[in-house]
Amino acid sequence: MKIPFYKPSLPPYDTIKKDVEDMYRSGMLAPSVYTNRFQEAVKEYLGVKYAVAFSNASDALMCLVAYIKHMTGKSKVISPGFTFAATWQSADWNGMESLIADVNEHGCIDIKSVERLLQKYPGEIACIIGVHVFGYAADVDELKRLSIQYGVPVIYDAAHGFGALYGWRPLGNNGLAEVFSIGTTKPLAAGEGGVVTTNDPTVAEAMYMAAMHGHKYGDLDVELTSLNGRIQEFNSIVAYHGLSYLDECMGWRWAAVDNYSKHFPMSFGNDKYDVCVSAVTDFSDRRYPSFKDYTIQVKVFNYGGDFELGNWINPKNTRDFICEYLENEGIGTKKYYYPCIPELKVRSINKTCEVDYEGDVPNYKMLADGCISIPFFVGITEEEQKYVISKLQEALSKCI
């Protein structure tokens, strides 16, 4: 069997055909009527006041952080160590200093770690960036508390957030603003694209300008640090129709989650090591994640015959063995997110960063060195999932 790591969940071609033809015949490929329609649909779907479409989430994050730097006059940003590079790059591109916080067992920014950094640098933090990792909502209530207590804005990298709920509400209404992606691998996929959502009219106005080089419509003056953040009409058409299928797709995703989740945690041991594999994301009383990926974490416990004296060791070699084994059996995998942010190669050249964690090893490193995203997409069959699980069990029995 050959199972790809993912397949994009696009709306059926027939649903987009007419709009694509009309748009093409009109010659208007740059954002106009279809992008406006998509923005209106996002506002309604997420229940938020403003939605600004962008070329992609990375550009949108950079522009949003540039705006916050300009407004606050501060240049330190708190962000998590376990995320996609784009979260950290939004500060880096603005010449800001990142303070890397630890994460919890679901990969979301750790509240205690954020608070330690806030206390260490009073009055110096421009913003905190929370990430809804794999569509599992960050601790938005706790981050709101810190934001009010320390007077520091929180923004969210909600790249995986379409389809996710917190309580019974969609994401998109938290913090100063949230930034969604509609890139190919996301639950709402349109090739490339992003959306900034906010309930603040000033932020919305700035982001409308930021998506157009910082121009006000019809004026070539530049009012804020920006770039070419324009989405294309084609992508807005695909995303608009995709939105009508999103709830149906979430039903598929959650059913496929059930099929996988009953097999975890999974473990295998011998007289020296115990290897345990568990799901990083799950449902909780408040969170209905989008499951942008189904990611598992490999943990290795070296007890050497004595559980009292044992300790967790770095799982990277075991994780790499399992990935290779699965790939050889025709199963696509990705190591999301390896390496952790402080270990990105670019950082070792000229970019040091301050990190915060408790204990010997940060959780963001244990997650990054132990993570495997396994095949997960709308339309994956039960048979395919069974095959993945059986090969994973085989790999585990051979990895130590």
Ligand SMILES: Cc1ncc(COP(=O)(O)O)c(C=O)c1O
């Ligand atoms: C957590 C996270 N943030 C930001 C991005 C960037 O999104 P985009 O590809 O739309 O720029 C990604 C992309 O995968 C991501 O995973």
